[in-house]
Amino acid sequence: MIKLHKVSKSFSQFQAIKSISLTINKGEIYGIIGTSGAGKSTLLRLMNLLEVPNEGDVEVNGQQLTKLTSKSLRQARQSIGMIFQHFNLVANKTVYDNVAVSLELAKIPKQERKNRVIECLQFVGLEKLLDKYPAELSGGQKQRVAIARALANRPEVLLCDEPTSSLDPNTTAEILGVLENVNKSLGVTIVIVSHEMEVIKSICNRVTVMADGEIHDTVCIEPAGIANISNSPNWFVEQLVKGGE
Numbered sequence: 001m002i003k004l005h006k007v008s009k010s011f012s013q014f015q016a017i018k019s020i021s022l023t024i025n026k027g028e029i030y031g032i033i034g035t036s037g038a039g040k041s042t043l044l045r046l047m048n049l050l051e052v053p054n055e056g057d058v059e060v061n062g063q064q065l066t067k068l069t070s071k072s073l074r075q076a077r078q079s080i081g082m083i084f085q086h087f088n089l090v091a092n093k094t095v096y097d098n099v100a101v102s103l104e105l106a107k108i109p110k111q112e113r114k115n116r117v118i119e120c121l122q123f124v125g126l127e128k129l130l131d132k133y134p135a136e137l138s139g140g141q142k143q144r145v146a147i148a149r150a151l152a153n154r155p156e157v158l159l160c161d162e163p164t165s166s167l168d169p170n171t172t173a174e175i176l177g178v179l180e181n182v183n184k185s186l187g188v189t190i191v192i193v194s195h196e197m198e199v200i201k202s203i204c205n206r207v208t209v210m211a212d213g214e215i216h217d218t219v220c221i222e223p224a225g226i227a228n229i230s231n232s233p234n235w236f237v238e239q240l241v242k243g244g245e
């Protein structure tokens with residue numbers, strides 16, 4: 001589904017990504033973890049060419065993105081959704097219009113647009129909030145809108161850049177549940193960048209550990225499940241007691 005072949009990226013003299021090759025298979029929930037500055041976000045942004053590599057090839061869904069014209073790249077990007085840590089919603093648009101905007105850009109006819117916006121908002125459980133503005137929503141609700149917007153063009157792949165890093169543990173678990181549902185019910189391949197080990201361990205089946213712009217290792221894991229992420233009062237007490245042992 002996603003193939004990077006000897007991809008490098010430099011910012012001025014600094015080489016942030018050093019000749020990385022990796023393959024992500026269709027249907028995977030693939031994690032990328034590592035310390036701050038390891039190059040995780042840059043690697044993710046290379047997968048939809050938000051960052052253009054200095055060297056190497058990026059292939060998504062059978063298309064070599066690095067060889068496309070800008071018009072074809074725009075089309076190819078419709079099958080690659082993306083969500084961000086700070087949600088990146090348009091402040092002066094309603095929930096409905098935030099989701100509709102990507103469909104307008106893709107020139108989807110009005111009635112079809114309406115059906116898809118409602119369908120996506122229902123999928124993330126926000127159909128009752130379609131007239132609200134981002135400032136009226138909680139962090140978890142904002143991320144749900146961002147997920148609905150990313151799904152509107154029916155992507156094959158969803159790239160997630162620290163999707164839960166601004167959220168508390170309960171809301172984190174909620175959003176991870178939505179992402180798991182996107183993967184299982186819609187068959188969307190998911191790539192998650194996070195510095196939170198619990199997040200990566202909960203839903204990923206394969207994880208790349210990055211260090212200094214390189215792949216340190218890639219491991220297959222059995223997802224631990226989302227239920228382990230909690231902020232119930234008991235959970236806090238358990239963690240404190242464990243820490244004191």
Ligand SMILES: Nc1ncnc2c1ncn2[C@@H]1O[C@H](COP(=O)(O)OP(=O)(O)OP(=O)(O)O)[C@@H](O)[C@H]1O
Nearest residue numbers: 011014016034035036037038039040041042043195
């Ligand atoms: N647009 C840019 N211009 C200059 N340097 C950049 C740019 N983007 C990233 N870098 C540098 O590249 C390196 C990798 O950054 P990146 O954001 O990919 O790391 P990260 O592992 O995602 O870190 P964090 O978890 O802190 O976001 C860092 O040293 C960063 O300062």
